[in-house]
Amino acid sequence: MTAINHTASIVALDRPLEVREAGRSEPGPNQIMVRNFAVAVNPVDWVIQTAGAFMYRWIKKPFVLGSDVAGEVVAVGAGVSRFSVGDRVLGLAVGAEKDVNDPRQGAFQEYTVLAEALASRIPDGMTFEAAAVLPLGLSTAACGLFQKGQLALRHPGSALPGSGETVVVWGGSTSVGSNAIQLAVAAGYRVVTTASPRNFDYVRRLGASEVFDYASDSAVADVTAAVAGGRLAGTLAIGTGSARPCVDIAHAAGGSRRVALASPAVSFAALADSRRKSVEIPRLLWRLMSSTTSLMIRARVRGIQARFIWGSSLKDDEVGDLIFRDFLPGALEDGSFLPSPPPRVVGRGLRNVQLALDTQRAGVSAEKIVVQL
Ligand SMILES: NC(=O)c1ccc[n+]([C@@H]2O[C@H](COP(=O)([O-])OP(=O)(O)OC[C@H]3O[C@@H](n4cnc5c(N)ncnc54)[C@H](OP(=O)(O)O)[C@@H]3O)[C@@H](O)[C@H]2O)c1
Incomplete structure (x- = not known):
């Protein structure tokens, strides 16, 4: 060799x-x-x-x-x-x-x-x-859904069918969201999600029960109404700008007061094209800090726990074995989990x-x- x-x-x-x-x-x-x-x-x-x-x-x-x-x-x-x-x-x-x-x-x-x-x-x-x-999208979704400091949901395989509990996945067509929908469904939850209309069928195929356009003015009200009637088990916020609507949904819906945050409050995408990085980076950092601070204040005032996910942190806890050893090989083999997107x-x-x-x-x-x- x-x-x-x-x-x-x-x-x-x-x-x-x-x-x-x-x-x-x-x-x-x-x-x-x-x-x-x-x-x-x-x-x-x-x-x-x-x-x-x-x-x-x-x-x-x-x-x-x-x-x-x-x-x-x-x-x-x-x-x-x-x-x-x-x-x-x-x-x-x-x-x-x-x-x-x-x-x-x-x-x-x-x-x-x-x-x-x-x-x-x-x-x-x-x-x-x-x-x-699969690896990082799946790991990030699993950290958000299952880690004890995050949403701490029931694990796949311990499902109580028809429990009537709902998980909100904001950003269901992202890589992280595609995995989160499937993991939550595998754990026995009903999933309400958001995506662009072109991806409504896609997220439904992954198991989402209801989907709304995250760009719509009524998205927070729509998701909150779709949760009503059951119990909110947790909210996973994915995508720039997802944190605030998710805090508002967790506040309005009752049930779990936990929101797991996958995305930073500002996007880094424009930075690559910038020719004035020495100016742009401090400016972006300032926006990041101020947006995060105001988000955390908003969450605290509403009694919501909002925490950022670190998608590789399952290497240090039981969620790593749960996913890579106990769940994924069998779920891929029997076709119940689709590698997505x-x-x-x-x-x-x-x-x-x-x-x-x-x-x-x-x-x-x-x-x-x-x-x-
Ligand atoms: N914390 C961590 O450790 C960790 C790890 C991995 C990723 N992330 C973060 O998680 C986010 C998703 O990453 P990814 O790789 O899964 O993304 P991705 O697949 O590249 O995301 C693309 C998707 O984003 C959706 N989207 C765009 N704007 C949105 C919004 N405002 N709300 C909801 N969805 C929106 C689009 O949906 P439509 O096409 O349907 O419009 C598109 O399908 C990123 O912010 C990334 O930085 C964090």
Whole structure:
């Protein structure tokens, strides 16, 4: 087996990723090494690339970003019991996490080291491109729905059918939302969600009972009315601008007073095109701080607990095993959980990862941007 690896590395702020040759080491205890055949991109990847100076300060460039991989196991470390060489897997790559800080564990390369606990076998009939859409979107949804400090919902498999409890997922057609709808339904909840009208059928196919246009003036009233009659079990806010309507829904609907927040209060997308970053970044930070402060005051005054999710934090608690070991492999195998949103492959090879980041940043709708390797 050759020890050569290639990476699509971030080399400097605002510079395109560079394809580089890199060494390859063996996986450590409770780790596996995967030959990646498909990787997907997430907003955080281009946010780090365009605004990284104040985010993920611990990352020393060159570094390998990326969270979503699907491929084949080529080596297993000591203590690994769930996987063997040759298994087809998907996994959450956590190399950019502060307490990991290891480019070998980033997604945008040919070979990635994964924690065994953050990988799942994929069924024979499922493509790597389809499987790669899952890891971070699914993990973020699971953290929001199931972590004890977030919505603390019942787990999939412990469902009480017809319990009449409703989960609100604001932003159901996002990657995080597509997973959240399915997880909440698998746990026995009725789901009320929001999306653009073009995606109403899409979120219904994932299991949502009712869907409303988040851009409508009546969205908060519509969602609140759809919850009435049952008990609100929790509210998951996804998308820039989602926090405030979700706090208002949790206040008006009664029931659970918890709102899990996936998105920062302001969008970073415009930053990439800015030529005056030294002015724009402090301005954006100021808007971020002031919007977050006013949101937290609004929530507190209404008696609502609103907390931000950290989508990789399931690596440190029971939600990681719940998802990657206990739930996902079986649910993919029996077809009850659909890898969503569907992949849009923008190219093959590491040189196309930058195109994938640019495509994601330009805006997607109910699709996940994927690169074949
Ligand atoms: N906290 C974490 O750890 C974590 C992890 C992953 C993602 N996130 C955040 O979660 C959000 C979603 O990420 P993603 O990768 O799932 O997004 P994505 O798939 O790239 O989001 C695209 C979708 O956003 C929807 N959308 C746009 N504006 C919206 C709004 N105001 N309200 C609700 N939906 C809206 C669009 O829906 P339509 O096409 O139907 O209009 C589109 O389908 C982002 O803000 C991302 O930064 C956070």
